[in-house]
Amino acid sequence: MIKDNPFYSATFVEYWGKHFLSGRKKHIFPFAKNLSFYKSKLPGLFINTGKNLTKGINLELGESSREEKNNCFLIYDVIDFDSHQAKFNNNGLGHFAVRQYPGYLIDLEPYSSLDDFLSKTFKKSSRYKLRKYKKRLEECFNISFKAYQGEISKEEYDTVFIYFRKLLEKRFEEKQISNNNLDTDEWDFYKDVAYPMILENKASLFVLYKNEEPISITLSYLSDNRVFDAITVFDIDYAKFHLGSIKIMYLVDWCLKNGWKTLDFSKGHFDYKLRWSNKKFDFHYHIWFDKKSLKAQVTAYTLKLYFTFKQYLREKEINEKLHKLTFALKNKKPDNVQYSFEKTIQSYDEEKLEPVDMTMPEHTLFKRICYEFLYLYPENENNINVYRLTNRDSFYLIKGTGNESLVKVNF
Structure with a gap:
C-alpha cells in the first residue's frame, strides 16, 4: 500500500479542482477511503478528483452507505487495490476493473549503490556503454545535476519551467506526435501545482544542467518512499550521448543515496522503461455501481465497454497513429537536416x-x-x-x- 500518496494531498486536490472543476463541488463517499469525487455531466456518475492526471492511486475500500444509492463511480489509474473480501461482498456495490496502461518501476531495495544496480541489472557490455556515455558527456560539457525538493526560489522555478516546455515542444516536434502534457489546460495545471508541492516535499524537479542551461528535466511526485516520474524530457541535440539513459542513472543514484525504495516510471509503454525496470504492473480503471439500480448498472456496463474498446485500440497502436495525425494537422513539417x-x-x-x-x-x-x-x-x-x-x-x-x-x- 502506498503511504502518503501525493495525489491525495490537499494541495494536489485543491489545484486540480481549481483548474478543472470550474466551481463544481467535491463529494466524499464512505466506500472509497481518501478519495474525493465530482459529479460528471452524465447524471448519476461521479469521477475521482485528479482523474487521469494522477500517476497511480491506491484504492482502499471503506463501508458502504446510502449515499452511494443509484450512483455509479469511475476511479482512474488504480495501481494498488485493498480488496478485503468481506468489504467487497458486503458493501452493496457492483464492481468492474478494466485494465488500461502498463506500468513500470525499479524496486531499489535490493541495491546499495548505482554501481551495484548496474552490475545486477545489465550485462558487462551494456554497463560499459552506459558508463562510457556518462563519462563522454561529462568530458565534453560542464555537467551538473540538481534535485529541487523542499525549496526552490520562484524565479528559478519559473526559469526551469520555461526550458521544460521548450524541450518538450522540441522533442515532440521531432517525434511528429502530439503530446497532451503540452495542452494549455494540463500544462498550466502542472506548472501551478508543482511549486507548492515541491515546498511541501511532495514533488521534485530533477534537472541536468550544461553550465546554467537545463538539458534534461524530470517532474516527479513523492510519497513516503516512492518517486513517481510524471513528465520527463531531454534535449534532443544531445541524443548521440544517450542523454535519456544518463538521466536515469542520475535519478537512480539520487534515489539510492537518499533512501528512496521505488522509482516509478508511471503509466505507458516505452522501450526505455522496459529496459530499466525490474517490475511491471497494470493500471486499472475501477467502476463501482449500486447493484440495485438499473440506471447505475447500465452506466457501469457502458463505461466498461468503452474503456475495454479504448484499450483494444491502444494495443493495436491506433492511438499513436491518431497522435501523429493530430500533430500533422496542427503543425508544419520540421526542417530535415x-x-x-x-x-x-x-x-x-x-x-x-x-x-x-x-x-x-x-x-x-x-x-x-x-x-x-x-x-x-x-x-x-x-x-x-x-x-x-x-x-x-x-x-x-x-x-x-x-x-x-x-x-x-x-x-
Missing part, C-alpha cells in the same frame, strides 16, 4: 574560413552536428570552433584541440 562527416585531407587558408557564431538563432540546427562531433572525437565544447568554407558550398569545418572534421550539410 542531412549531414555527413568527412576526413580533412588538406589544411585550409584562413581567408577561406568564415567563423560560425553558434550562439546565433540561425545556427541552432547546427548544434546537434557539433555535439555529434564531440561524441565522436572527445573534446570539450569550449575547445571547438566551427567555420564555413567560403570556397565550397554546404561544407563546414569543425576544429578542436586535437581533432577536426569536414561536415557536408544540406539544410
Whole structure:
C-alpha cells in the first residue's frame, strides 16, 4: 500500500479542482477511503478528483452507505487495490476493473549503490556503454545535476519551467506526435501545482544542467518512499550521448543515496522503461455501481465497454497513429537536416574560413552536428570552433584541440 500518496494531498486536490472543476463541488463517499469525487455531466456518475492526471492511486475500500444509492463511480489509474473480501461482498456495490496502461518501476531495495544496480541489472557490455556515455558527456560539457525538493526560489522555478516546455515542444516536434502534457489546460495545471508541492516535499524537479542551461528535466511526485516520474524530457541535440539513459542513472543514484525504495516510471509503454525496470504492473480503471439500480448498472456496463474498446485500440497502436495525425494537422513539417562527416585531407587558408557564431538563432540546427562531433572525437565544447568554407558550398569545418572534421550539410 502506498503511504502518503501525493495525489491525495490537499494541495494536489485543491489545484486540480481549481483548474478543472470550474466551481463544481467535491463529494466524499464512505466506500472509497481518501478519495474525493465530482459529479460528471452524465447524471448519476461521479469521477475521482485528479482523474487521469494522477500517476497511480491506491484504492482502499471503506463501508458502504446510502449515499452511494443509484450512483455509479469511475476511479482512474488504480495501481494498488485493498480488496478485503468481506468489504467487497458486503458493501452493496457492483464492481468492474478494466485494465488500461502498463506500468513500470525499479524496486531499489535490493541495491546499495548505482554501481551495484548496474552490475545486477545489465550485462558487462551494456554497463560499459552506459558508463562510457556518462563519462563522454561529462568530458565534453560542464555537467551538473540538481534535485529541487523542499525549496526552490520562484524565479528559478519559473526559469526551469520555461526550458521544460521548450524541450518538450522540441522533442515532440521531432517525434511528429502530439503530446497532451503540452495542452494549455494540463500544462498550466502542472506548472501551478508543482511549486507548492515541491515546498511541501511532495514533488521534485530533477534537472541536468550544461553550465546554467537545463538539458534534461524530470517532474516527479513523492510519497513516503516512492518517486513517481510524471513528465520527463531531454534535449534532443544531445541524443548521440544517450542523454535519456544518463538521466536515469542520475535519478537512480539520487534515489539510492537518499533512501528512496521505488522509482516509478508511471503509466505507458516505452522501450526505455522496459529496459530499466525490474517490475511491471497494470493500471486499472475501477467502476463501482449500486447493484440495485438499473440506471447505475447500465452506466457501469457502458463505461466498461468503452474503456475495454479504448484499450483494444491502444494495443493495436491506433492511438499513436491518431497522435501523429493530430500533430500533422496542427503543425508544419520540421526542417530535415542531412549531414555527413568527412576526413580533412588538406589544411585550409584562413581567408577561406568564415567563423560560425553558434550562439546565433540561425545556427541552432547546427548544434546537434557539433555535439555529434564531440561524441565522436572527445573534446570539450569550449575547445571547438566551427567555420564555413567560403570556397565550397554546404561544407563546414569543425576544429578542436586535437581533432577536426569536414561536415557536408544540406539544410
